[in-house]
Amino acid sequence: MSEVLNRVVEYSGKNPYACYQCGTCSAVCPMVRFMDIPPHRAIRLLQIGAGAFVLSSNTIWICVSCMRCVDRCPRDVAPGVVFEALRLITLRQGIDKLKYEEISNIEEAPTLAIVSASRKLTG
Amino acid sequence: MINVKMLYYPGCSVKRNALEYEKKTLEILSKIGIEVYELDNWYCCGAFYSLAKDDLMKHIGGLRTLIKAQVQARKHGTNKLLTLCPMCYNVLKRVNHMLRENPENLDTLALFMDEEEKYTIGIEVLHLLEVLRDNIDKLKRLVVTEVKDVVVAPYYGCTVLRPREIAFDNAENPEVMDNILRALKIEVIEFPFKTECCGAYQSVFNRKIVFEKSGEILEEAAVRGANIITVICPLCKYNLETTLLSLGKKLRIEIVYLTDLLSRATGP
Numbered sequence: 001m002s003e004v005l006n007r008v009v010e011y012s013g014k015n016p017y018a019c020y021q022c023g024t025c026s027a028v029c030p031m032v033r034f035m036d037i038p039p040h041r042a043i044r045l046l047q048i049g050a051g052a053f054v055l056s057s058n059t060i061w062i063c064v065s066c067m068r069c070v071d072r073c074p075r076d077v078a079p080g081v082v083f084e085a086l087r088l089i090t091l092r093q094g095i096d097k098l099k100y101e102e103i104s105n106i107e108e109a110p111t112l113a114i115v116s117a118s119r120k121l122t123g
Numbered sequence: 124m125i126n127v128k129m130l131y132y133p134g135c136s137v138k139r140n141a142l143e144y145e146k147k148t149l150e151i152l153s154k155i156g157i158e159v160y161e162l163d164n165w166y167c168c169g170a171f172y173s174l175a176k177d178d179l180m181k182h183i184g185g186l187r188t189l190i191k192a193q194v195q196a197r198k199h200g201t202n203k204l205l206t207l208c209p210m211c212y213n214v215l216k217r218v219n220h221m222l223r224e225n226p227e228n229l230d231t232l233a234l235f236m237d238e239e240e241k242y243t244i245g246i247e248v249l250h251l252l253e254v255l256r257d258n259i260d261k262l263k264r265l266v267v268t269e270v271k272d273v274v275v276a277p278y279y280g281c282t283v284l285r286p287r288e289i290a291f292d293n294a295e296n297p298e299v300m301d302n303i304l305r306a307l308k309i310e311v312i313e314f315p316f317k318t319e320c321c322g323a324y325q326s327v328f329n330r331k332i333v334f335e336k337s338g339e340i341l342e343e344a345a346v347r348g349a350n351i352i353t354v355i356c357p358l359c360k361y362n363l364e365t366t367l368l369s370l371g372k373k374l375r376i377e378i379v380y381l382t383d384l385l386s387r388a389t390g391p
Contacts, residue, residue: 010177011175011176011177011178012174012175012176013176030319030320030336031320031332031336034329034332061328062325062329062332064320064322064323064324064325065171065172065174066281066285066320066323067281067285067286068281068285070285070286071285071286071287071294080174081174084173084174084175085174085175088175088178097328098327098328103327103328105326105327105330105365106327108361109326109327109361110136110139110140110141110357110358110361111135111136111139111140112134112135112136112170112208112210112324112357112358113323113324113326113327113358113361114324114327115135115167115169115170115171116170116171116210116323116324116358117324117327117328119169119170119171119173119181120171120324121328
């Protein structure tokens, strides 16, 4: 197993190998059109040891954990949970995705937007 | 009338961005006989439930809030904890659920806390919509004026309906809000985009996504003849409103909190 896949299993408790590529996650994902790689394909890439490719995609940062794919996944691979693990691989190295100085609407946005973005996009 | 007591956790955004939502909601709740006690010295619930299995520390905000509620539950004689913000509801209910399923996690989390008492998993987390649903008959009796010239598209967002273990209605076609509005004789449209994503916190990261996603919700509501979208979440409201603004004056539609509209029917 590749290093990325090991970490995904450790952080998420989910097993990407259980995925049989039904594509339900990509069909229900509200964000799929903004992603470099659709969720089902990201899981397939993890299976074949191309986790590093998924890590460098925008997919994991576009996902907002709405839990649609998690509720509907027939194999409990739960791509939305796997993506959290993939985000953590980067964030736990101290690399933040969100740059506070670049948020133009930081004053007017509801507090919870900033807190939740911090939870998902910073370590 | 027998009054029902409830503890109340407002959360950051209700107090900073949605004071009117809170005011109107508390007015309506008091009219239907619900006594609300805001938690003392409450703090952040965490806003987003952490999905990492190996990092329990991120649940401490939620757990501390629940323990605070437990302490004050004894004082007020109720174990019900009301939330208005769906994100708070989502986090607190999921933390509660996680602890019930894995009580051993409670011991691990206790290692991070010195001052707090042990949590007995006895708090019941409720969202405003559930409370209104359970008091629909009392709400009906409050109606003083018919709300005219209003056609509503009810918009739920995602966090009160997903994941399924914490949902209080069907995630595919929720009807709680529809039924509350209909009970108050307010016209409601069939709205297939009622649980479509507004873009969530991408409003501070990648706003183009929010404008596109929220834009579709607004346009669908307008096409179906709605002139009001009712919301329950400060973030949904912000995303829909800023998108509406970015569209110029193209759409004649107003984004209002559900309880704001209800109070138009029930009077001051």
